[in-house]
Amino acid sequence: MSGQTITIESASFPSALSQRKIPVQSVNDEFENLVDLNGNEFKVPDYTIKDIRGAIPPECFNRSTIRGLGYVLRDLVLLSSTFYLFNTYATPAYVPWRVVRFALWSLYGFLNGLFGTGIWVLAHECGHYAFSPSKTVNDTVGWLLHSALLVPYFSWKISHGKHHKSTGHMERDMVFVPRTRAQYAKRFGYAVEQLTELAEDTPAYTASFLLARQLFGWPVYLLANDTGHNYHEGQPEGRGRGKANGFFGGVNHFNPSSPLFEAKDAKYIALSDLGLLMTGTALYLIGSSHGWWNLAVWYFLPWMWVNHWLVAITFLQHTDPTLPHYTATSWTFLRGAATTIDRDLGPLGRHLFHGIVDTHVLHHYVSSIPFYHAARATRAIRPVPLPRRWRGRLEGVCGGVVDGGEGVSVGRAVCGECGA
Numbered sequence: 001m002s003g004q005t006i007t008i009e010s011a012s013f014p015s016a017l018s019q020r021k022i023p024v025q026s027v028n029d030e031f032e033n034l035v036d037l038n039g040n041e042f043k044v045p046d047y048t049i050k051d052i053r054g055a056i057p058p059e060c061f062n063r064s065t066i067r068g069l070g071y072v073l074r075d076l077v078l079l080s081s082t083f084y085l086f087n088t089y090a091t092p093a094y095v096p097w098r099v100v101r102f103a104l105w106s107l108y109g110f111l112n113g114l115f116g117t118g119i120w121v122l123a124h125e126c127g128h129y130a131f132s133p134s135k136t137v138n139d140t141v142g143w144l145l146h147s148a149l150l151v152p153y154f155s156w157k158i159s160h161g162k163h164h165k166s167t168g169h170m171e172r173d174m175v176f177v178p179r180t181r182a183q184y185a186k187r188f189g190y191a192v193e194q195l196t197e198l199a200e201d202t203p204a205y206t207a208s209f210l211l212a213r214q215l216f217g218w219p220v221y222l223l224a225n226d227t228g229h230n231y232h233e234g235q236p237e238g239r240g241r242g243k244a245n246g247f248f249g250g251v252n253h254f255n256p257s258s259p260l261f262e263a264k265d266a267k268y269i270a271l272s273d274l275g276l277l278m279t280g281t282a283l284y285l286i287g288s289s290h291g292w293w294n295l296a297v298w299y300f301l302p303w304m305w306v307n308h309w310l311v312a313i314t315f316l317q318h319t320d321p322t323l324p325h326y327t328a329t330s331w332t333f334l335r336g337a338a339t340t341i342d343r344d345l346g347p348l349g350r351h352l353f354h355g356i357v358d359t360h361v362l363h364h365y366v367s368s369i370p371f372y373h374a375a376r377a378t379r380a381i382r383p384v385p386l387p388r389r390w391r392g393r394l395e396g397v398c399g400g401v402v403d404g405g406e407g408v409s410v411g412r413a414v415c416g417e418c419g420a
Contacts, residue, residue: 042324045338047384052365055381060373065132067372071354072122072141078115082108083298105297113305114352119145120306121354121371127157128367147275149306152222154268155253159228159260164367168324168339169331171231174260175221176318178325215304217311225251225260232259313353316343317360337364342378350375 089095090104125131126142139154146153159174166172220226225245232240232251240259243250252258254273256266287295320341326332340360343349349357356363359374362381369377 040322042322045334047334049334049337049365051384052381055384056366056369056377057380060369060377060380061366062373063130063133063368063370065134065137068122068125068131068370069141071372072119072145075115075118075122079112079119082112082115087298105301109297109301109305112302113309114348116149116302116306117309118352118354120149120151120310121356123149123151123153124160124356125354125371127153127160130368130370143271143275147272147279149303150276150279152253152269152272152276154265155261155272156222158265158268159253162260164364165333166229166331166336167318167364168326168336169328170229170325171328172229172331173325173336174228176227176315177229214308214311216307218307222253223247224249225253235259237262309353313357317341317357340364 086104086108090101090108092101095101095104122131123142123145126138126145129135129138131138131141142157143153146156162172163174166174170177217226221228224247228245228251230245230251232243234240239257239261240251243259245251250258251260253260254269254276256269258269261269283295283299286299290298317340323339323341324335325339326335338361340363342359342361343357345353345357349355354371355374356371359371359378362369362374362378365381366377
């Protein structure tokens with residue numbers, strides 16, 4: 001197959017479409033002469049999970065229920081204290097100027113959005129059994145915390161586990177699976193060659209798309225499996241026949257018959273839905289007794305910030321010009337686990353977000369290590385010959401997909417300016 005080429009195609013967003021050819025001597029599992037979107041040589045991982053685990057100090061695997069609950073208490077105190085201070089003092093009695101009160105309550109939403117994201121991350125720890133040695137404690141705490149944030153704990157836990165088992169797989173990954181240029185062309189009804197020119201003239205579309213994704217990306221994912229894979233026909237129990245992503249396609253995180261789950265999961269999906277029903281009832285009672293506008297400001301304003309941070313964090317963890325995606329013929333668990341990247345958000349990421357941004361590479365290799373040991377474990381694995389998967393700052397980069405012959409890897413990255 002000497003002299004063949006493959007095409008790197010920017011397809012994460014239509015505003016960053018580009019194309020260039022790369023010579024390929026042989027298209028096989030050796031991935032010879034591939035480069036990433038920065039033009040640097042792309043190397044497939046040649047180490048093992050045993051190498052990774054062997055480099056991590058044994059004490060990093062220790063989980064403490066008391067310590068985990070201490071962080072839950074800390075974040076709940078931050079949430080409740082912030083609510084008390086603003087609800088007591090950001091009132092007409094203390095602040096007669098409406099514009100100032102508006103600014104203060106906007107600050108309240110931002111702050112409790114940060115603290116609420118910390119609660120979300122702790123429930124995520126529970127879903128990986130990294131919170132406590134006890135399965136019962138993990139699932140009880142995780143269900144309570146996620147339900148309070150309108151997250152279907154067990155449903156998400158199941159699909160998120162599949163994401164970890166299929167990271168970087170173009171046909172099985174559960175989140176941020178990129179479209180190819182051909183898929184974009186089919187979706188918008190244009191020839192592939194027209195996409196670059198068209199996209200360059202649509203900054204308004206790109207801005208509105210980014211805003212909508214940050215505000216509504218998380219609930220749309222739960223309701224319609226948006227950005228997840230759309231190959232449901234192969235579901236082992238036949239649940240995926242005739243089903244597809246979309247609001248009315250039968251693929252979501254709330255229906256026990258969804259192809260995201262198996263029959264044995266039904267009781268857990270029902271329990272997740274029960275948690276949402278309980279939270280919804282509590283919110284209805286609060287709105288009925290204290291006013292719907294107050295409910296919107298007290299709860300849903302921080303909740304929208306939590307959704308924003310969740311989508312932003314997940315997106316940045318799995319998108320970069322150096323990160324590949326793989327076709328079904330070339331994917332392995334090890335290769336998929338390496339398609340992640342750490343980001344540095346400073347004290348915000350290390351403390352309020354419990355390090356989930358800073359230690360995500362480690363998390364995909366060994367997801368049961370608790371977050372308070374993750375920084376040390378991350379430092380321990382860096383001598384292993386890993387690909388460079390750390391960023392000291394967020395960079396503006398462009399998205400892309402390698403669309404080649406059978407067995408060729410698929411690479412993709414972020415689009416747009418990413419601010420720290």
